[in-house]
Amino acid sequence: MHWSSQGIQSKIVEAVLLLMAVAIWLLLCGYHGLLGDAQLYAFQALSRIHPQLAVDLYLQNTSQDQFTIFSPAYAWVIQLIGVEPAARSLTLLFTIWFLAAAWMAARTLTNRDGAWLTVIFLLIVDGGYGSSGVFRLAEQFLTARLPAEALVATSLAFFLRDFKVLAAVTAAVALLVHPLIALPGLLLLICLGIPVRASLLGAAASAIAILLIAFCAAFLPWMRKLFPIMDPMWLSIVQERSQFLFLRLWSFRDWEINARPFFYLAFIAFVAQDARVRRICVAAAI
Numbered sequence: 508m509h510w511s512s513q514g515i516q517s518k519i520v521e522a523v524l525l526l527m528a529v530a531i532w533l534l535l536c537g538y539h540g541l542l543g544d545a546q547l548y549a550f551q552a553l554s555r556i557h558p559q560l561a562v563d564l565y566l567q568n569t570s571q572d573q574f575t576i577f578s579p580a581y582a583w584v585i586q587l588i589g590v591e592p593a594a595r596s597l598t599l600l601f602t603i604w605f606l607a608a609a610w611m612a613a614r615t616l617t618n619r620d621g622a623w624l625t626v627i628f629l630l631i632v633d634g635g636y637g638s639s640g641v642f643r644l645a646e647q648f649l650t651a652r653l654p655a656e657a658l659v660a661t662s663l664a665f666f667l668r669d670f671k672v673l674a675a676v677t678a679a680v681a682l683l684v685h686p687l688i689a690l691p692g693l694l695l696l697i698c699l700g701i702p703v704r705a706s707l708l709g710a711a712a713s714a715i716a717i718l719l720i721a722f723c724a725a726f727l728p729w730m731r732k733l734f735p736i737m738d739p740m741w742l743s744i745v746q747e748r749s750q751f752l753f754l755r756l757w758s759f760r761d762w763e764i765n766a767r768p769f770f771y772l773a774f775i776a777f778v779a780q781d782a783r784v785r786r787i788c789v790a791a792a793i
Contacts, residue, residue, distance in 0.1 A: 517619075524623035528606070531630045536647050538598050541591065545648035548581065549590055555582035576683045577651035594649040601653040605645055606630075608660035615667040616784055636768075638751035638761040655685035659692030666696050667783075698790035706793045 541549055551572040554560040572578050584593040606626050613625035634644030646653055658681035666674035674696055681689035698706040724734035737745070750756045769792055776788035 521619055521623065524620065524627070528623065528626050528630060531627060532602075535630060536602075536645070538595055539647040541594055542648050544650045544652075545594060548577070548650050549585075549594060551578045552581035552585055553590070555579055556586060574686055575651050577654065577685070581649075598647070598649045598653065601649075601657050602645055605653070605657040605660050608657060608664050611664035612660060612667055615664070616781060633764075635764050637765070638757045641751050651685040652688050655681050655688035658684060659689055662692060662696060666699060671700070695790055698793050699786065703786075703789055703793075706790065710793050 550560070550563075551566070554563070554566055554572075555578055560566070566572060581593065581597070584597060587593070588596065606629065609629055610622045610626050613622040617625075629645065632644070636642050636644070642652070645656065658677055662674045662677035662681065665671075665677060678689060678693040678696055681692060697709075701709075720734065723730040724736065746753055746756070751761075772788040772792045776785045776792075779785050779788070
């Protein structure tokens with residue numbers, strides 16, 4: 508009887524935590540519709556269905572649509588159920604997928620209740636990154652970032668459960684969906700798979716290489732053929748439209764928001780007793 512009642516109590520606690528997560532998502536997150544970048548991704552998908560839309564200036568000269576497999580898949584769903592139902596359904600699907608993958612990853616490091624609390628924390632945390640309030644984790648509208656985040660979380664869960672090949676394949680698929688979102692996740696898996704010293708050396712070498720490339724592109728004429736400088740008139744338009752791309756336009760609050768994860772990781776690595784958790788914190792910071 509004792510074990511039976513204990514099992515029932517555990518199921519009740521798990522059900523309460525699940526209902527709490529659903530209620531928090533409905534109250535704090537939900538679905539915001541075709542807003543912001545969701546409009547751009549819907550337009551890119553519609554251009555796959557209606558080729559005449561592809562003559563638009565936005566799509567004519569190398570748009571981001573050329574670097575993702577998301578648009579064809581999105582277009583297929585739109586043809587089945589329509590634009591708004593497709594956006595709403597896929598947003599819900601990818602959000603559930605992301606949270607489920609996060610639960611799986613947390614479950615390898617803690618018990619079921621701890622994994623549910625991890626999901627709840629993901630729902631209540633601000634999750635903003637970048638600049639100007641443009642980006643946040645698990646957005647409430649449909650872009651390629653959402654499935655890429657779900658794939659990255661899934662690859663981490665596979666890695667922590669010692670399915671290294673599945674983790675690598677999933678991370679590679681995420682690169683095809685949204686390279687900029689997936690790359691840090693892939694680098695995290697690499698850092699977890701190699702010694703910390705090698706990760707630090709690799710990060711330092713990469714930073715130095717990027718600075719050298721930028722310096723050469725700016726000051727060496729022969730390098731500008733390989734890395735051309737943006738036309739001044741076009742640059743001014745991009746600065747006005749996408750301020751988050753330029754560090755000199757970031758505010759103090761922008762820097763503070765992007766510094767938060769490093770403080771969180773440092774604190775957790777300092778107080779955590781599980782060596783696996785400390786290792787993840789160090790790899791994520793690198």
